[in-house]
Amino acid sequence: MHLDHDEEDYNLSLAKFESMLKTNKVLFFDSEEFEEIILHYLDMGKASLAKKALKLGLEQHPKSTGLKLVQVEMLVYDDKLDQAEKLLNELYAIEPTNEEIFIQKANIYSKRDDHEKAVEFLQTALLYTEDYADVYNLIGMEYLFMDSLELAKENFIKCLEEDFEDQSALYNVVYCFEFLDQNLDAIEYLKTYIDRNPYSEIAWHQSGRLYYGVKDYENAVRSFEFATYIDEEFIGAFMEKGKALERLKRHEEAIESYNRTIELDDPTSYALLRIGKCYEKLGNKVEALKYFNKTVHEDPLLDKGWIAITDFYVRQKNFQKALFYVNKALAIDDQNRMYWKRYATINKAMSMFEEAEFGYRKAVEHGDYQLDTWLFWVDMMQNMGENNNAILTLIQAAEYFPEECEIEYRLAGLHLSLHEEEKGNFHLNNGLRLNSKHNTILEELFPMVWERQSVQDYMAKHKKSE
DSSP states (O other): OOOOHHHHHHHHHHHHHHHHHHHTOOOOOOHHHHHHHHHHHHHTTOHHHHHHHHHHHHHHOTTOHHHHHHHHHHHHHTTOHHHHHHHHHHHHHHOTTOHHHHHHHHHHHHHTTOHHHHHHHHHHHHHHOSOHHHHHHHHHHHHHHTTOHHHHHHHHHHHHHHOTTOHHHHHHHHHHHHHTTOHHHHHHHHHHHHHHOTTOHHHHHHHHHHHHHTTOHHHHHHHHHHHHHHOTTOHHHHHHHHHHHHHTTOHHHHHHHHHHHHHHSSOOHHHHHHHHHHHHHTTOHHHHHHHHHHHHHHOTTOHHHHHHHHHHHHHTTOHHHHHHHHHHHHHHOTTOHHHHHHHHHHHHHTTOHHHHHHHHHHHHHTTOOOHHHHHHHHHHHHHTTOHHHHHHHHHHHHHHOTTOHHHHHHHHHHHHHTTOHHHHHHHHHHHHHHHGGGGHHHHHHOHHHHTOHHHHHHHHHHHHHO
């Protein structure tokens, strides 16, 4: 491999400097060589070597503006903002049209959280710079800090007009569009950008993400495909293409896309899980279970993997195995209301009412306020003979669902079971008022109450008054 001339010179300068440090011999470098050496060490995170190079550089070139600007950068990095500003003022007196002075001034004010002042200095830098793209990008970042997303977006767009290959600006402009909830505008902008730069895999990938966000899955797949044509190892594009294909129910193609990510890198638990889900949708239960097991083998702490196996066995009505796997998921995340609901549902299917009641109770404790969760929980209490607790729970549920006949009929049945006629009739009346056709809830859950002549008479009286 042949290095270009500039890179050879740079590597020689670096080797020469490091040799000088080892031998303690003082060698001469021009000021630009010192700047490159210092910036190299800063990029490598070797601040002490950068400072050593700066000290030697200023000894050999005490009037170099470039080195003094690097010194300013290092002072700002060390939060010595007053010293940096003082040095910049001295440089400004010598070179009042040097754009780097204004950029560093802006950097100082940005560090002080005075972003409006930083923007002022950057706009002055625009008057003197030849690198407009870089300055527009910096202005965009300052507006981001101020949460002025519209102005940030405008400046990132200007940056891309100057340098359409600036990837950070491209990501930032899409971020602004999305934050402003302008996804369709972002798609249109990327169309014009792609017209100028059709081989930008990032632009195609971002287009795919945006199309996916607005549920245009066909165009999402197309965009992700173009991204993978340009970069055949773009794992993220293959992964997201798989997700879009799933949405289109093209499960075999989705499997191919997920498998490509596994070929390119170590298998991720997410890709294995999605492949399993696709095989399940295709009716291939053997392959589905194989990939679900691979998922939890790859990442035993991925609760979603254990839940996928749980749901698989629930669909097969193999509740014993489903219970084993839902317990694995709960061992990882015991605060997940959906996992507790599954635990309860599985136990209910096995007529293990005490465990089911516990599961529904934990689901509600962790924020599941769905009506069916409350009702299943109460039904488990009733099966266990805990009528008073069931009544208290229904009263709590009624705070969330004040006009729900299913709650009223259950309250009527429970009160009447306890021979609390007045309360029972009150709730029975509420239930009939809300939905008289659903009075069969009483027959189904409280057959002994339903058969009482007094209850039949009450319902008949209500029907006549309708």
